[in-house]
Amino acid sequence: MSAKTSSARPASKVCCGTARDIPLSERDADDLAIVFAALSDPVRLRLLSLISSSTEGEVCACDLVPPLGKSQPTVSHHLKILFEAGLVAREKRGVWVWYRAVPKRLEAVASRLR
Amino acid sequence: MSAKTSSARPASKVCCGTARDIPLSERDADDLAIVFAALSDPVRLRLLSLISSSTEGEVCACDLVPPLGKSQPTVSHHLKILFEAGLVAREKRGVWVWYRAVPKRLEAVASRLR
DNA sequence: TCATGATATTGATAGTTGTCAATATCTTGT
DNA sequence: ACAAGATATTGACAACTATCAATATCATGA
Numbered sequence: 001m002s003a004k005t006s007s008a009r010p011a012s013k014v015c016c017g018t019a020r021d022i023p024l025s026e027r028d029a030d031d032l033a034i035v036f037a038a039l040s041d042p043v044r045l046r047l048l049s050l051i052s053s054s055t056e057g058e059v060c061a062c063d064l065v066p067p068l069g070k071s072q073p074t075v076s077h078h079l080k081i082l083f084e085a086g087l088v089a090r091e092k093r094g095v096w097v098w099y100r101a102v103p104k105r106l107e108a109v110a111s112r113l114r
Numbered sequence: 115m116s117a118k119t120s121s122a123r124p125a126s127k128v129c130c131g132t133a134r135d136i137p138l139s140e141r142d143a144d145d146l147a148i149v150f151a152a153l154s155d156p157v158r159l160r161l162l163s164l165i166s167s168s169t170e171g172e173v174c175a176c177d178l179v180p181p182l183g184k185s186q187p188t189v190s191h192h193l194k195i196l197f198e199a200g201l202v203a204r205e206k207r208g209v210w211v212w213y214r215a216v217p218k219r220l221e222a223v224a225s226r227l228r
Numbered sequence: 229t230c231a232t233g234a235t236a237t238t239g240a241t242a243g244t245t246g247t248c249a250a251t252a253t254c255t256t257g258t
Numbered sequence: 259a260c261a262a263g264a265t266a267t268t269g270a271c272a273a274c275t276a277t278c279a280a281t282a283t284c285a286t287g288a
Contacts, residue, residue, distance in 0.1 A: 024163035049138035
């Protein structure tokens with residue numbers, strides 16, 4: 001029960017250190033997980049999509065509430081999470097807050113998936 | 115309080131329909147969210163990294179438990195989530211189960227981030 | 229068949245998260 | 259200063275999740 005069968009040889013003691021690179025530090029994993037967690041909610045994905053696909057490149061928060069069918073506080077909460085994950089930027093102009101996507105951030109995340 | 119200030123004109127009634135494409139259906143958002151949820155845990159990211167970076171292209175589950183510092187049931191649970199999200203494939207050979215990454219799936223997810 | 233070891237499942241628990249109603253904060257027009 | 263409206267915060271609650279110990283399942287060698 002220690003080594004090879006027909007096809008291969010597992011045995012913890014034998015095949016340790018088969019990884020090519022240092023895989024992913026605990027810290028890096030924690031950081032990455034936060035971004036993916038921000039992307040792991042349907043409402044936030046739709047928010048991000050609405051923002052990214054806007055012709056003007058930015059969207060007023062007031063226009064993000066109606067299409068989602070969620071309360072204003074809920075949308076505000078989700079926007080905050082996207083913001084803190086660096087996925088969107090925001091700018092307050094007068095009473096309104098404008099959100100825009102951060103393509104660089106999205107690109108960086110995508111590249112981590114190979 | 116309905117329209118433009120210096121910089122722009124929000125007013126829900128005025129600027130509706132500024133989206134370029136149909137943004138992201140509720141169903142698509144749900145599906146995508148599941149994949150990102152699978153990627154939103156540090157342990158799973160490290161698992162995926164360990165599997166992806168292995169020289170042989172596949173890793174025995176028995177070799178995935180020690181480096182993570184988690185119990186065997188916990189690792190098994192995380193592997194199941196990765197599997198169900200389509201991010202890894204598995205093959206049972208004898209007593210052992212071998213895991214390999216699914217690059218196509220990773221690529222597909224990455225492309226959704228533009 | 230039996231004992232052994234690898235992996236999966238179950239059950240329980242603590243911590244996290246999405247949601248909304250209520251409320252607070254902040255900005256502008258009057 | 260005040261009223262109105264946009265956004266954020268708070269508090270509460272239900273649903274979900276990560277984790278482990280215990281246990282079950284399954285394949286192999288003796």
